[in-house]
Amino acid sequence: MAKYTAFNAEHAVDYIKELVKSELISVFPADATLTAYEFGDGNLNLVFRVADQYNNSVILKQALPYARCVGESWPLSLDRARIEAEVLINHGKLCPEHTVAILHHNVELALTVLEDLGELQILRGAQINAEQFPLLASHVALYLSRIGFYNSDFYLSAEDKKAKVSQFINPDLCKITEDLFFTDPYIEHERNNFPTELTEHVESIRNNDALKLAAAKLKAKFLSCPQTLLHGDMHSGSIFVDSKTTKMIDPEFGFFGPVGFDIGSFMGNLLLNYCAQNARITEQAKRRQYQTHLLTCLQDCYSQFEQHWLNLASSEATDISFANRAFSEDYLQHVLRDAVGYCGAELIRRTIGLAHVADIDGIEDAQARLAVQQQTLVLGEQLMLNATSCNNKDEFFSLLISLLN
Ligand SMILES: Nc1ncnc2c1ncn2[C@@H]1O[C@H](COP(=O)(O)OP(=O)(O)O)[C@@H](O)[C@H]1O
Numbered sequence: 001m002a003k004y005t006a007f008n009a010e011h012a013v014d015y016i017k018e019l020v021k022s023e024l025i026s027v028f029p030a031d032a033t034l035t036a037y038e039f040g041d042g043n044l045n046l047v048f049r050v051a052d053q054y055n056n057s058v059i060l061k062q063a064l065p066y067a068r069c070v071g072e073s074w075p076l077s078l079d080r081a082r083i084e085a086e087v088l089i090n091h092g093k094l095c096p097e098h099t100v101a102i103l104h105h106n107v108e109l110a111l112t113v114l115e116d117l118g119e120l121q122i123l124r125g126a127q128i129n130a131e132q133f134p135l136l137a138s139h140v141a142l143y144l145s146r147i148g149f150y151n152s153d154f155y156l157s158a159e160d161k162k163a164k165v166s167q168f169i170n171p172d173l174c175k176i177t178e179d180l181f182f183t184d185p186y187i188e189h190e191r192n193n194f195p196t197e198l199t200e201h202v203e204s205i206r207n208n209d210a211l212k213l214a215a216a217k218l219k220a221k222f223l224s225c226p227q228t229l230l231h232g233d234m235h236s237g238s239i240f241v242d243s244k245t246t247k248m249i250d251p252e253f254g255f256f257g258p259v260g261f262d263i264g265s266f267m268g269n270l271l272l273n274y275c276a277q278n279a280r281i282t283e284q285a286k287r288r289q290y291q292t293h294l295l296t297c298l299q300d301c302y303s304q305f306e307q308h309w310l311n312l313a314s315s316e317a318t319d320i321s322f323a324n325r326a327f328s329e330d331y332l333q334h335v336l337r338d339a340v341g342y343c344g345a346e347l348i349r350r351t352i353g354l355a356h357v358a359d360i361d362g363i364e365d366a367q368a369r370l371a372v373q374q375q376t377l378v379l380g381e382q383l384m385l386n387a388t389s390c391n392n393k394d395e396f397f398s399l400l401i402s403l404l405n
């Protein structure tokens with residue numbers, strides 16, 4: 001059993017060489033000369049690209065025993081690498097078209113070897129440049145409905161479901177979400193990060209009892225509602241795209257939680273980009289056209305997600321109680337309300353909490369950036385406050401359009 005050590009590029013090459021020699025991966029020929037470099041830009045882990053002289057390559061991702069963005073003062077369990085690998089295996093079986101392929105994993109070394117998606121782009125960077133992906137909505141809807149449905153009580157036996165819930169207990173990373181999404185933005189906390197000009201607005205959030213109640217309810221549901229095996233971190237940095245392809249990476253925050261969390265996080269990131277474009281695209285017609293595309297993407301994604309789920313429930317539900325259409329509709333109404341609330345929470349935490357988004361932080365003009373931050377806070381507040389009044393998706397879309405105008 002290999003003892004854990006944090007890798008450098010040389011370790012990464014040696015490790016992959018051994019896999020090639022033992023024929024455990026088939027990406028490289030036997031005469032491959034391997035080189036590696038580290039290029040991780042996420043908050044938590046090391047990411048190496050290992051390549052040969054023929055342009056073949058793989059990604060080696062390794063967990064550190066702490067959060068990379070903060071350092072050793074924030075220890076984190078290495079078990080997150082096992083969770084990430086096992087979520088990728090689970091989601092890869094259910095939706096291989098939209099899940100990065102896992103080629104190998106090693107629990108002791110807390111590492112995974114993944115297909116290299118370097119020919120695609122990370123969605124966040126592409127959306128900052130206002131690039132459009134017409135298939136994104138349907139791909140995300142398919143992925144979230146399939147992973148959601150087939151890991152839920154609609155499909156799994158009660159026994160199987162309980163075994164899977166226990167397989168994916170992920171306390172360290174859930175704690176990050178519990179703190180960063182639902183606690184920190186509503187209290188004074190050293191992890192929070194916002195410009196002094198936002199202080200008055202932040203104080204109004206901290207003094208808003210209705211908003212704090214909404215945040216507490218969303219947190220309680222996140223803690224105690226094991227509906228399905230979530231991706232757990234469905235932001236625009238976890239999605240690789242091109243005009244025909246969409247692939248999800250990085251499900252290390254995966255655990256059994258509320259179905260609405262992933263779709264709410266995804267919609268929140270579309271809206272963060274929507275607001276950021278008010279300061280990025282100067283030409284009004286161009287800006288309107290791009291923002292309409294984002295809104296259509298959000299609406300199509302939610303509508304298709306809901307439709308896929310209803311179809312799956314009528315054809316694949318294994319429990320007679322859940323095969324009932326009225327039950328599915330009631331279940332999805334709650335999913336919608338949760339998703340709207342989580343979407344609002346994502347907007348707020350990405351504006352004043354620890355982890356921001358480049359869509360907004362990269363806006364050079366400080367005044368323009370501030371105006372965007374004010375907008376994302378108001379939008380987030382209103383979505384959280386009105387989430388439970390949304391009876392169906394059309395009411396949600398009308399609410400959203402009224403808030404964006
Ligand atoms: N399969 C992959 N193919 C190509 N690049 C990848 C792949 N996985 C990760 N990366 C690169 O590494 C970066 C960080 O990866 P990520 O899984 O998000 O790490 P973290 O868990 O630290 O957030 C990504 O933004 C991307 O640039």
Ligand SMILES: CSC[C@H]1O[C@H](OP(=O)(O)O)[C@H](O)[C@@H]1O
Pocket residue numbers: 041042043044067069176177180233235237238250354355
């Ligand atoms: C201290 S983790 C902060 C933040 O980072 C995670 O995203 P990623 O690992 O993709 O960079 C996640 O969204 C966490 O909330």
